Amino acid sequence: GAVVSQHPSRVICKSGTSVKIECRSLDFQATTMFWYRQFPKKSLMLMATSNEGSKATYEQGVEKDKFLINHASLTLSTLTVTSAHPEDSSFYICSASPNKGTTQYFGPGTRLTVL
Amino acid sequence: GQQVMQIPQYQHVQEGEDFTTYCNSSTTLSNIQWYKQRPGGHPVFLIQLVKSGEVKKQKRLTFQFGEAKKNSSLHITATQTTDVGTYFCAGWSGTYKYIFGTGTRLKVLA
Numbered sequence: 591g592a593v594v595s596q597h598p599s600r601v602i603c604k605s606g607t608s609v610k611i612e613c614r615s616l617d618f619q620a621t622t623m624f625w626y627r628q629f630p631k632k633s634l635m636l637m638a639t640s641n642e643g644s645k646a647t648y649e650q651g652v653e654k655d656k657f658l659i660n661h662a663s664l665t666l667s668t669l670t671v672t673s674a675h676p677e678d679s680s681f682y683i684c685s686a687s688p689n690k691g692t693t694q695y696f697g698p699g700t701r702l703t704v705l
Numbered sequence: 706g707q708q709v710m711q712i713p714q715y716q717h718v719q720e721g722e723d724f725t726t727y728c729n730s731s732t733t734l735s736n737i738q739w740y741k742q743r744p745g746g747h748p749v750f751l752i753q754l755v756k757s758g759e760v761k762k763q764k765r766l767t768f769q770f771g772e773a774k775k776n777s778s779l780h781i782t783a784t785q786t787t788d789v790g791t792y793f794c795a796g797w798s799g800t801y802k803y804i805f806g807t808g809t810r811l812k813v814l815a
Contacts, residue, residue, distance in 0.1 A: 624802065633793060634748065634805045647801065683747055693738070694795075694803065696747045 592618050594686045596697030603674055604705055611669045611700045613684030619664035620686035624694065625657075628681045640667040674704040707732045709796050711806040719814050724784050726809035728777040728794035735797045737770055737777045742808075743790045751779075784813045 593616040603609050613623055622641055626634040638659050639647045646659035656678075658670040667686075671678055681701050685694040708731045718724050728737065736755045740748035752761055754770035754777060761768045767780040777794055791810045795803040 622801075626805075631810070633808045636802055636805075639802055685748075693750050693753060695750065696740075699747045 592686075592688075592693075592695040594620075594684065594695045594697040596684055596700055598700060599698060600701045600703075602703045602705065605675055606673055609671045609674055609702060611671075611682055611684075611702075613667045613669070613686065613697050615665045615686040615695070618686075618688050618695075620667075620688060621664065622687045622689075623661060623667040624685045624687070625659060625667075625669050626683045626685065628683060628699075630681075634683065637669075671702065674702070676704045678702065679704045707796075707798055707804050709794060709804045709806040711792075711794060711809050713809055714807065715810045715812070717812045717814060718784050720786060721783050724781040724788070724811055726779050726792050726794075726811075728779075728796075728806050730775045730796045730798075730804075732798055733774050735774075737774075737797070738795045738803065739768060739777075739779055740793045740795060741790050742793065746790075748793060781811075784811070786813050786815055789813050 595614045597612045624639055625637045627637050628634050636649050637652045640659050640661040642661045642664050648654045661667045681699050683699040684697045687694045710729050712727050738753045739751040742748045752768050757774050758772045759770040765782045769778045791808045793808045794806040797803050
């Protein structure tokens with residue numbers, strides 16, 4: 591089956607630093623990757639849609655300068671949380687899809703804690 | 706904007722009892738997917754429904770897509786402790802993204 595990896599799985603950082611999270615599709619090419627944020631006991635909130643070779647599409651209310659997304663290849667997308675603050679602490683999950691409207695395969699998630 | 710609501714929000718059942726979660730969209734959907742997320746884990750794809758009125762079964766799980774393609778349900782027969790988790794529906798409206806439902810957290814008491 592399709593496998594998506596995410597790295598790191600857990601990160602603790604100081605306020606003001608930047609954190610990069612990688613999302614890779616290991617056995618398929620992902621034309622689209624999605625970045626979600628999930629608060630405890632809540633649903634997944636779509637932050638942005640990442641398309642290979644073009645700019646990401648951000649959801650309303652998500653700061654594009656705060657959450658930088660790069661979709662460098664058909665198998666890799668990165669999310670950089672810049673100048674992180676404690677309120678950015680959350681569970682970040684990526685998903686990858688071979689085609690729009692088809693199955694999304696989720697990565698294992700990254701738990702970010704900003705002190 | 707498009708909203709996808711799920712009820713109930715929480716459900717506690719005795720092992721062996723049945724369980725149903727309902728998913729309702731404010732707009733017509735092209736397709737709907739269901740996911741299961743175990744505590745501390747990530748969502749795992751269960752199934753996708755595309756056709757109006759479609760019914761699919763996976764062992765003890767039965768999935769339905771409404772005739773109007775605005776609602777869906779997941780029914781689990783004779784729950785087991787391994788069914789514990791949060792069940793999400795996700796609707797594709799034909800744009801570029803899935804909208805996740807609010808989720809139903811299932812707890813199964815042994």
